[in-house]
Amino acid sequence: MSWEVPAAFWLFFLLIPVIICYFLRVRFSRHPVSSIYLWQRARQISGGRRLRSFPLLLLFLQIATVTAVIFALAGPVLQQQEMEPPGILFLLDASAGMAAEDGPGGLSRWDQALSLLKEEVAALPPGTPGAVFLCAAGAELLGEAGDWYRLLQEVQRERPRYEGFVEEAVASDLELWRVQTERSWEAVLITDGGLDLEGRRLRQVFGDALRIRQIAAGGYNLAVTGLRVAGPDILQARIVNGWPVAKAVTLQIKKDGRLLAEESWPAAPGTSYQRLTLPEPLAPGGYEAVLAAAEGGIVFSPGSQAYLAVNPPRTARVLLAGPGNPFLRAALRRPGVEVTEIPALPEAQFTGKGWDLVIADRVPVPAELETDLLAFLTAPPGAPVRPGQRVAGRLEGTGSPHPLLRFVDWGEATIGEGQSLIVEGREESGVQVLAQVDGRPVAVAWEEKERLRVVLGFSLLTSELGVTGAWPVFFQNLLAYCLPQLTDPMAYNLTIGEPAVLPASRLFRVLDREGARANALTVEHRGRHVVLRASRPGIFRWADGEEHGVLAANIPAGEVDLKPRILAGEGEKRTEAAAVLKTRRSDLTGYFLLLALLFLGMEWYLWRNGRWPGR
C-alpha cells in the first residue's frame, strides 16, 4: 500500500491536544448533587459494573476515528500488478461493396466475411476478451464479447451499409475506443480489399498486431455512377466495367419513373463516360440512371443505379443600397445574380424579405432586417461592434477559419481611410474578425438570428481592395455562403456516408416520394445550416418553407469498383500483441472513511448507552 499525500500524516500531531483535552474534560466533569444516596442505590441495582476505565475505551475509539480519517486524507492506494493477455478485435468491412454477390455459388462477400469470422472465433481460446466492429464510414461497435455465440448472432442480423470504407474515420474511432479500454489488442480485419488508404492507416493504429483476412473476389462487375449534367439536355454517366472484356450494356435515364432515354453499347473494360441526350431540356426533378447488362455481368445491384437531383436555377436577389459604387456593381455583374439598386434602405419595417443579400454601402441599416447583410462603414442597430479609431494601412489576416476567408489573401490590399471596429462581448456574440489593420479589426462577421452579418470598417472607394484579387474571391465566398446552390449545382446531390452541409432554415425537411419524412436521411440543424447524412441511395424531396426541390443520394463512386486493392501487409501476422503488465490501483480512501464512520458510530453508541448491545 502506498500513500498519495503522505503529508497528511502530520495531522497526527492533532491527536496530542485531543488527548489532553479529553483528560482535562474528564478531570473536571464534576457535578454536585444534593445526595449520592440514590446513585448508590442505583449502583447496587446495576451491580456496580460502571467502570472508571470505560471512558478510556471511548478515547481509544475517538483516536481510532481520527486515525482512520487521517489515513483517508493521506490517499491510501493499493497497487497490484498482473499480466493481462491481449484481447482480439474483429473489424468487419461493412462497406457497400461487401454486398456484391461474386463469391462461389453466388455467395455474397458479406456471407463470406461472416464465415471467416466464425472460423476465427472458433479458434479462439475460451474466455478470450474481444469485440466486433462494423467498419464503413466509421467504426461501429457491435458488441464486446463476454459471450461470443450471442455476438455472432448479432453480427448475422447485420447487413452491409451503403457507405464506402473511410479508413481514416475508422482508424480514428478505433483509436479513441482503444484508449478507453486500457488493454492491448490484436485486430483481425476481414475485408474485400476496398480500403481507401489500403490499410496503411489501420496499420498505424495496431502496428504489427493487425492481421488482414481478405475475401477472395474477382471484382467482375458492371456499374454506373457519377450522373452529371453535361448540357441543357445532356446527362453524363460514368460506366465501370470490371470485366477484362467489353460488355454489352444498356443505360436508361428515367425521371419520376418515366423513361426518357435509352442507349445500348459495348462498354469497354475499365472506366468510361457515356453521354445521353434527352428528348427535352433538363427540368427540375430527380433523374435515375439504370444500367443493364445483356449477359448478366452485374453482381452488385446497388451499383447499377445512379441518381441526380436537378433543382430549378436559383437567382440570387441582391439589394444594393448606397450612393453608387462601381466596384460593387462590377462584382455583382455575373450570371444568376439579380441586383436592385436603391439610394438608401427604408428606415423602418424593412425586413429584407425576398432578398438573399442586402448590401448597405455607407447607408444606415434598419433594425428589423432578417436577411444576410454586407455593410460598409455602417452596422445594424444593436450590433456587437461599434466604430473605433481611424485606421489606414495594409490589411492583415487573423488566421480565422471562417468560410468567407477561403483562398482570400488580404496582403495585396491597403486601406487609405477607414475605421477600426470595436467588438463587444466577442465570446457571447460569436463575432469573428476577418481582417485587421495594425492589429485593429476592420472586417468582422457574425450570425444573428441565423443570418450572416458582415461589417467592413472601410469602403471600396477609400481602399484598394476592389482592385485586388482578394475582393472577387471574398465576394464569391460570400455568395457561396449565402446561396450555395448558386455556385454548386451538385449541392443537393449527396454521397452516402459523407455529411453534406446546406444553408437552410428551421423549416427544412426531407421527404420521401410519398411525402412522409424520409428515414433514410438524418437532418441535423446547426444554426443557419443543416447537416444531412444519407443512409441509402435514392431520390428524395426537400422543403424549406415555400421553397422546395429534390435531393439525390448515391453510394460512393469507389464502392462500385469491386476490384480489390492490394493491401499493406495483407495476410501477414508478424507478431502477436504482447500481454501487458498491468498495474491495478485500488483507492482505499472510501474504506478508511467507512472505518472512521464505524468507529464514530461505535463511540456514539457506547457514549449514549454506556455498554455494548446485548449486555
Add this chain to the structure above:
Amino acid sequence: MGEQLLEPGDYELIKNLSLQVRLRVSGLITGEQRSPVQSGGIEFAEYREYQPGDDIRRIDWTVFLRLHRLMIKLCAEEKELTLVLVVDTTRSMAFGQPEKLRTALRAAAVLAGIALAGGNRAAILGLGADPVEILPPVHGRDALFRVVEAAARVQPSAATDPAPVLNRLATVYGRRVLAVFLSDLLFPEWEGVLHRLAAAVGCGDAGEGYLLQILAPEELDPPYLGEITLVDLEGAGEVPLYLGAEDLRRYHRALADFLDAVRGTCRRFSMGYSLLPTQVPLAQFFTANLRQGGLLV
C-alpha cells in the same frame, strides 16, 4: 426578605385554604379546632366517672339519680391547633433550580400562614444545625410577618443529629400537634428519622404528621450522560460514574423504589404524604395535591 420568599399568589392561598385536622387539639388559647380536653365547652362530648379532684360542678345529677353513680359530663371545648413545621435545612436541600430549601421554606410559610389565618398557632423547627427552633409558636394573623421573616433568615447548614429537634418536638410541643415535615429524605437514615418523628408527634394517637417530600427536577430526571463524577453536597463522598441510557433507567427504578418505600413508611406511621417537585407551581400543589392528601381544605 419576606417579600422575596412569598409571592403574591401565596397570599391568595393563605386566604382561601384552611387546615383539615382529624385530631383533637390541646392548647391554652381557644381556637377553631376541637380540643381533646372535655371541660368547659358547650358541646357535649362524653361521660366519665367522677374522680377526686374533679370539678363537682360538672357532676351530672340526672345521671346520678338514674344510675346511682357519680358521672362527670364532659363537653368538647374549641381549642387552638399548633402547626409545627419541621424543615430539613441541611445542605442537600440547597440544590436544584429552584432550590429545594427555598421551596420548603416557602411552603412552610404558606402553611404557617394558613394556620395563623385559622386562629391557630404555628412554629418552625429546623432539622439541621442550630438554631433548632427557627420560630417559636406564634399565633394571630399578624404573626405571618414574623413567620416569613424567620423563614427567610434560614441558611443551609451541615447535617447534624436530628435527635435534639425531635426531642424538643416531643417535650415542648407535646404529642398533640400537627407536624409537617419538609425534607428530601435523601439520606440513608430517613426511615429512622420518620419513625422518631412519628413517635414524637404521636401519629395515629394524639398527634398528626405529614411528610412533604421535596425533590428537584435534576433528581427526578437527571440530565447527566457520559463520564461524570457526582459530588455529594453534604460531604458524603464522590461517585465516579459512566452514565448511559441503561444507567439512567436504573436510577429511575431506584428512585421509584425509594419513593414507594417512603410512601409505605408514612402509611405505616399513619402520616400523610405528598411529593413536591420544585418545578411544580406552589398554588397548583396546594390546591390539588395537599387537598387530595387531606392536609388542607
